[in-house]
Amino acid sequence: MKEPIPQMIIQARGLRKTFTTRSRKGAQTVEAVRGVDLDVAEGEIFGVLGPNGAGKTTTIRMLATLIVPDAGTATIAGHDLLREPAAVRRALGYVSQAGGVEDTTSARAQVLMAAKVHGLADPKRATAEVLARFELTELADRPARTLSGGQKQRVAVAIGLVHNPPLLFLDEPTTGLDPQNRANLWERIRQLRESGTGVLLSTHYLDEADALCDRLVIVDHGVIVAEGTPAELKREVSGDVISLRVDEPERAAATLKPLARETRLDDDLLRVYVDDGERTLPVLLRALQEQRLGLTSIALDRSTLDDVFLAKTGRTLRDAGAAA
Amino acid sequence: MIRHAALFTGYELRKSFSNPVWPLFGLIQPVLYLLMFAPLLKTMTPGGTTVDALRMFTPAAMLMIAVFGALFSGFGLIADLRNGSLERHAVSPAWRPAIVLGRVAKDMVMLVLQAVLVLVVAFAMGVRIGVVELVLMLLLMAATGLFASSLSQGLALTVRDENGMSQTLNMFTLPLMLLAGLLVPIAFAPSWMRFLAPANPLYHAVEAGRALFHGRPADPSVPIAFGVFVALAALTTMWSMRALRKIAG
Numbered sequence: 001m002k003e004p005i006p007q008m009i010i011q012a013r014g015l016r017k018t019f020t021t022r023s024r025k026g027a028q029t030v031e032a033v034r035g036v037d038l039d040v041a042e043g044e045i046f047g048v049l050g051p052n053g054a055g056k057t058t059t060i061r062m063l064a065t066l067i068v069p070d071a072g073t074a075t076i077a078g079h080d081l082l083r084e085p086a087a088v089r090r091a092l093g094y095v096s097q098a099g100g101v102e103d104t105t106s107a108r109a110q111v112l113m114a115a116k117v118h119g120l121a122d123p124k125r126a127t128a129e130v131l132a133r134f135e136l137t138e139l140a141d142r143p144a145r146t147l148s149g150g151q152k153q154r155v156a157v158a159i160g161l162v163h164n165p166p167l168l169f170l171d172e173p174t175t176g177l178d179p180q181n182r183a184n185l186w187e188r189i190r191q192l193r194e195s196g197t198g199v200l201l202s203t204h205y206l207d208e209a210d211a212l213c214d215r216l217v218i219v220d221h222g223v224i225v226a227e228g229t230p231a232e233l234k235r236e237v238s239g240d241v242i243s244l245r246v247d248e249p250e251r252a253a254a255t256l257k258p259l260a261r262e263t264r265l266d267d268d269l270l271r272v273y274v275d276d277g278e279r280t281l282p283v284l285l286r287a288l289q290e291q292r293l294g295l296t297s298i299a300l301d302r303s304t305l306d307d308v309f310l311a312k313t314g315r316t317l318r319d320a321g322a323a324a
Numbered sequence: 325m326i327r328h329a330a331l332f333t334g335y336e337l338r339k340s341f342s343n344p345v346w347p348l349f350g351l352i353q354p355v356l357y358l359l360m361f362a363p364l365l366k367t368m369t370p371g372g373t374t375v376d377a378l379r380m381f382t383p384a385a386m387l388m389i390a391v392f393g394a395l396f397s398g399f400g401l402i403a404d405l406r407n408g409s410l411e412r413h414a415v416s417p418a419w420r421p422a423i424v425l426g427r428v429a430k431d432m433v434m435l436v437l438q439a440v441l442v443l444v445v446a447f448a449m450g451v452r453i454g455v456v457e458l459v460l461m462l463l464l465m466a467a468t469g470l471f472a473s474s475l476s477q478g479l480a481l482t483v484r485d486e487n488g489m490s491q492t493l494n495m496f497t498l499p500l501m502l503l504a505g506l507l508v509p510i511a512f513a514p515s516w517m518r519f520l521a522p523a524n525p526l527y528h529a530v531e532a533g534r535a536l537f538h539g540r541p542a543d544p545s546v547p548i549a550f551g552v553f554v555a556l557a558a559l560t561t562m563w564s565m566r567a568l569r570k571i572a573g
Binding site for chain 2: 064096097104114116117119159160
């Protein structure tokens with residue numbers, strides 16, 4: 001007897017893409033994606049987390065039939081990506097990083113057009129429904145250029161969902177939104193889980209991946225460095241992290257090493273990974289005092305996905321983003 | 325396929341008419357040309373009447389709208405490339421060539437509307453043209469417009485930058501216009517220009533247009549112009565559809 005396998009809406013194996021750009025300095029090749037495997041179950045919110053330039057958008061664009069992978073295969077909603085791209089497109093809602101909302105015309109016109117292109121039986125009704133669902137009815141007949149960033153992003157998602165696809169791609173959906181609009185959009189993405197729509201979401205925000213995703217992969221330099229649920233990934237690194245600023249960080253690191261699962265020094269910031277922060281903290285303070293190490297600041301946090309990223313790549317996500 | 329092409333044409337047309345001021349501006353320009361430029365030509369025209377000048381200038385004005393109106397329509401495509409809507413349509417089940425063809429068809433509809441307006445004004449000013457010639461003239465204009473519009477879409481998808489696009493267009497439009505005898509007939513030009521002119525496809529269209537307005541539909545310039553523009557339009561249309569494929573993978 002076989003165990004029931006959850007239905008996979010995306011199965012990708014060994015996706016690769018190399019870009020060649022020609023300039024006066026000669027041809028330059030960038031290996032944007034270097035062998036990515038993905039398994040996304042029906043109805044789950046799946047995250048692709050990584051710094052800018054990690055290959056997130058290239059991966060999503062390959063899966064959306066926009067660019068042809070150099071190598072690898074994928075099946076999306078039961079259709080082969082390379083042999084049946086038209087069938088894949090029918091199963092997809094796609095919201096690119098740019099959003100895809102035209103300024104010159106109204107939200108209603110754009111949603112209606114998408115409904116018609118998908119050949120819906122009653123495009124007007126589907127349009128009215130999705131506009132109402134995203135609280136856009138009042139704004140739907142204004143030219144889209146008069147909408148705020150958050151409103152426009154809602155229009156973008158509404159366009160992607162008008163045909164009720166089983167799978168929605170969201171490429172960095174909250175970049176550039178203020179905290180309130182981000183929270184609002186998060187809530188709407190969570191609601192998709194209830195309606196059974198699967199989501200493939202790329203982001204470089206840790207809190208976003210943590211708050212939304214059922215499972216995620218962390219990508220860096222075109223490869224997956226970690227995969228799991230947010231909780232699993234964080235547990236894998238360690239329970240808690242104590243961040244210290246001390247006078248002699250190297251000596252402090254050596255002193256604290258026996259108390260920790262791992263220590264990590266970035267410039268003058270010392271991170272000490274421990275299983276139980278509350279219990280370790282007094283012991284750690286006593287050890288520093290015995291060694292006469294001056295302490296400037298100390299903080300105790302649950303480990304975050306940034307710690308996972310740090311553990312896997314040796315860099316923090318923030319640094320990686322700044323370098324890209 | 326045809327359903328999608330029609331869908332995109334309707335969508336683009338509605339977009340054009342959602343702000344009716346802009347298409348109106350587009351319509352006014354050729355009329356102003358007729359009202360203010362044709363009289364200037366009077367002294368240079370054999371016969372020397374306004375009607376003679378108009379018979380020479382109206383076909384040129386119509387072709388000018390066709391070429392220069394449509395050549396700039398690719399800018400809209402660059403905007404949609406940037407805001408991501410083009411990419412979004414490419415991921416939809418839409419038949420991909422329809423995305424470009426819809427825009428080209430929209431340009432053709434706008435061109436016919438403008439042409440009708442120009443003809444009404446020319447008629448009011450005393451120009452008369454036969455039905456066969458009229459139909460041929462409109463078809464010639466459509467072929468020219470199809471060429472210019474699809475060239476513009478292809479160029480937009482290739483250049484992908486407003487600045488580059490306007491520089492490229494400027495480089496081509498002036499010689500294209502002067503070497504076609506659009507404003508002043510090429511018969512007035514020095515011999516080296518008359519020698520070069522036949523290399524300019526637009527020259528043949530203008531010659532054919534003038535023959536039509538002079539009631540000579542059997543003039544050899546007419547089949548030449550149709551041959552040239554049907555071939556060019558077919559080439560640029562295919563090119564623009566290929567350029568889209570490059571964007572969309």
